[in-house]
Amino acid sequence: AQTVTQSQPEMSVQEAETVTLSCTYDTSESDYYLFWYKQPPSRQMILVIRQEAYKQQNATENRFSVNFQKAAKSFSLKISDSQLGDAAMYFCAYRTDTGTASKLTFGTGTRLQVTL
Amino acid sequence: SQTIHQWPATLVQPVGSPLSLECTVEGTSNPNLYWYRQAAGRGLQLLFYSVGIGQISSEVPQNLSASRPQDRQFILSSKKLLLSDSGFYLCAWSGEVVNTEAFFGQGTRLTVV
Numbered sequence: 001a002q003t004v005t006q007s008q009p010e011m012s013v014q015e016a017e018t019v020t021l022s023c024t025y026d027t028s029e030s031d032y033y034l035f036w037y038k039q040p041p042s043r044q045m046i047l048v049i050r051q052e053a054y055k056q057q058n059a060t061e062n063r064f065s066v067n068f069q070k071a072a073k074s075f076s077l078k079i080s081d082s083q084l085g086d087a088a089m090y091f092c093a094y095r096t097d098t099g100t101a102s103k104l105t106f107g108t109g110t111r112l113q114v115t116l
Numbered sequence: 117s118q119t120i121h122q123w124p125a126t127l128v129q130p131v132g133s134p135l136s137l138e139c140t141v142e143g144t145s146n147p148n149l150y151w152y153r154q155a156a157g158r159g160l161q162l163l164f165y166s167v168g169i170g171q172i173s174s175e176v177p178q179n180l181s182a183s184r185p186q187d188r189q190f191i192l193s194s195k196k197l198l199l200s201d202s203g204f205y206l207c208a209w210s211g212e213v214v215n216t217e218a219f220f221g222q223g224t225r226l227t228v229v
Contacts, residue, residue, distance in 0.1 A: 006159070035217060035218075043204065043222070043223050044220065044222065045206070045208070045218075045220035047217040047218075050217060091159065091160060093218075095210075095218075103162065103165055103173075103175075104148075104150060104162070104165070104208070104210060104218050105162055106152070106159055106160035106162070107159055108158060108159030109158070109159040109160070
């Protein structure tokens with residue numbers, strides 16, 4: 001079974017600094033997709049960034065980038081130039097299709113605080 | 117454009133009462149549908165997912181059940197609620213293609229008293 005682990009329940013970063021959130025996963029599949037979602041206090045889930053497992057190049061979206069290490073099954077999120085609006089819960093997620101099944105599995109989340 | 121509706125937004129139910137949460141998607145066909153539960157300060161626990169009408173996969177054995185009576189309708193039910201069923205429930209949909217993101221409803225905050 002696929003599992004997603006986020007070992008940092010809480011992280012803190014100063015405004016304008018850089019922070020990295022960790023995520024590891026366990027799978028026997030070779031083809032899959034990884035996502036980072038943000039959940040602000042409003043509880044609305046927002047996609048931050050996605051990564052295809054077959055791509056070696058790390059995905060980047062403005063201030064957000066990932067460090068994808070397929071062999072290590074690691075998928076960390078780096079937030080550069082942190083802003084107060086980045087404060088939220090961040091969830092790492094994994095998705096694969098196995099014929100008739102299509103599961104989207106989330107980690108337990110990391111609460112990010114942004115301080116002045 | 118696609119939209120997802122989930123209701124009710126909040127619900128307070130006594131222990132032992134039934135539950136029915138409904139989720140509908142508009143603007144797409146044959147979506148993958150998901151029910152998640154988020155306990156206070158915790159992550160998203162996948163409860164059920166469905167790739168088609170009448171096709172339900174259960175992740176966590178418990179007193180909840182799910183049904184998909186129509187292509188874009190996903191219902192979460194319980195015959196008798198437990199205190200431990202309290203939490204924040206999220207419905208989500210995604211496209212058939214595996215690299216598409218999931219889109220979430222606004223969630224239902226369920227308190228069992």
